[in-house]
Amino acid sequence: MTGTETRRGAAGRSFLAGLIGAGIGQSLTPPMHEREAARLGRRLVYRTIDIARLGMEPRSVGYLVEAAARLGFDGLNITHPCKRLVLPALDGLSAEAEALGAVNTVVFGADGAVGHNTDWSGFARSLRHELPDAPKDRVVVLGAGGAGAAVAYALLVSGVRELVVVDVDASSAEGLAARLTERFPGADCRSGAPDGLGRALAGADGLVHATPTGMAHHPGLPLDPALLRPSLWVADVVYRPVRTELLREASARGCRTLNGGGMAVFQASDAFGLITGLEPGAEHLHAHFRELLARE
Numbered sequence: 415m416t417g418t419e420t421r422r423g424a425a426g427r428s429f430l431a432g433l434i435g436a437g438i439g440q441s442l443t444p445p446m447h448e449r450e451a452a453r454l455g456r457r458l459v460y461r462t463i464d465i466a467r468l469g470m471e472p473r474s475v476g477y478l479v480e481a482a483a484r485l486g487f488d489g490l491n492i493t494h495p496c497k498r499l500v501l502p503a504l505d506g507l508s509a510e511a512e513a514l515g516a517v518n519t520v521v522f523g524a525d526g527a528v529g530h531n532t533d534w535s536g537f538a539r540s541l542r543h544e545l546p547d548a549p550k551d552r553v554v555v556l557g558a559g560g561a562g563a564a565v566a567y568a569l570l571v572s573g574v575r576e577l578v579v580v581d582v583d584a585s586s587a588e589g590l591a592a593r594l595t596e597r598f599p600g601a602d603c604r605s606g607a608p609d610g611l612g613r614a615l616a617g618a619d620g621l622v623h624a625t626p627t628g629m630a631h632h633p634g635l636p637l638d639p640a641l642l643r644p645s646l647w648v649a650d651v652v653y654r655p656v657r658t659e660l661l662r663e664a665s666a667r668g669c670r671t672l673n674g675g676g677m678a679v680f681q682a683s684d685a686f687g688l689i690t691g692l693e694p695g696a697e698h699l700h701a702h703f704r705e706l707l708a709r710e
């Protein structure tokens with residue numbers, strides 16, 4: 415997007431957006447969007463549509479997307495457990511959302527409801543922003559769910575040549591490695607079992623953790639910290655808390671680290687641009703994020 419506002423973001427227009435998912439009451443994405451719109455002198459109302467609180471099944475996301483379009487929403491974010499389930503309700507997909515088979519942003523416009531994925535671009539931007547000079551030839555991704563798939567895609571787009579995906583669920587890791595191999599035939603993408611994590615990490619430049627371990631309601635470490643050596647950079651996608659037990663252990667062992675806050679901010683930044691047609695200021699979104707965290 416350029417500095418010029420598109421028609422979607424034409425002066426005077428206000429915006430209506432929402433987040434559909436389960437257990438999203440504490441999400442910082444709604445206030446990030448609202449604050450950034452206010453900073454730009456615009457009105458944006460962003461609502462959480464929590465299927466758990468509404469007593470709805472995850473598959474009802476299709477019904478909710480259709481209702482949001484009829485009610486005049488400009489766009490939506492979609493989160494766990496609906497990122498894949500939403501696909502049949504959409505009229506089109508960006509190339510990346512199609513490749514990932516997952517959508518976290520829906521834009522309503524002349525082409526109907528179009529799905530995008532800003533999780534992958536959010537992680538790619540965060541990595542570029544915070545670890546621009548880190549070696550990225552060989553990387554291990556721990557967790558082959560929605561976040562792991564987005565991160566793996568971002569890493570391969572960013573030039574990673576060897577990627578190992580590890581998950582307790584072998585079929586998830588194998589499936590993701592196979593899809594990535596098809597999409598990035600020039601790269602070496604493999605799956606690995608958790609008991610082979612030490613071997614995979616021994617030859618790696620970096621590790622990205624993409625399981626829910628370390629979240630406030632799911633504390634702990636996803637691996638034996640003795641596997642972390644100073645030359646390995648360690649990224650976590652978990653951002654509640656921002657400083658996870660894994661990142662604390664990694665820093666203590668001399669590793670460079672990247673927390674999940676950058677991914678959270680940049681996915682919101684990219685979604686905000688798509689939904690409103692306005693150009694967000696990434697540094698301002700970072701500031702909103704820091705202020706919101708400090709309030710807690």
Ligand SMILES: NC(=O)c1ccc[n+]([C@@H]2O[C@H](COP(=O)([O-])OP(=O)(O)OC[C@H]3O[C@@H](n4cnc5c(N)ncnc54)[C@H](O)[C@@H]3O)[C@@H](O)[C@H]2O)c1
Nearest residue numbers: 557558559560561562581582583624625626651674677678
């Ligand atoms: N920072 C961000 O912007 C951002 C964006 C999306 C998701 N997330 C976070 O990413 C995390 C994962 O979310 P998700 O949607 O991918 O979840 P998911 O349930 O889709 O996938 C999690 C995967 O991790 C695997 N797993 C669980 N424990 C494991 C372990 N100890 N070792 C190996 N594999 C293990 C599971 O089998 C599953 O495949 C959550 O904490 C979520 O909040 C952050």
Ligand SMILES: O=C(O)[C@]1(O)C[C@@H](O)[C@@H](O)[C@H](O)C1
Nearest residue numbers: 441442443491492493518533
């Ligand atoms: O911040 C959150 O709560 C999110 O749910 C995180 C991640 O799932 C994003 O893809 C969503 O857009 C927002």
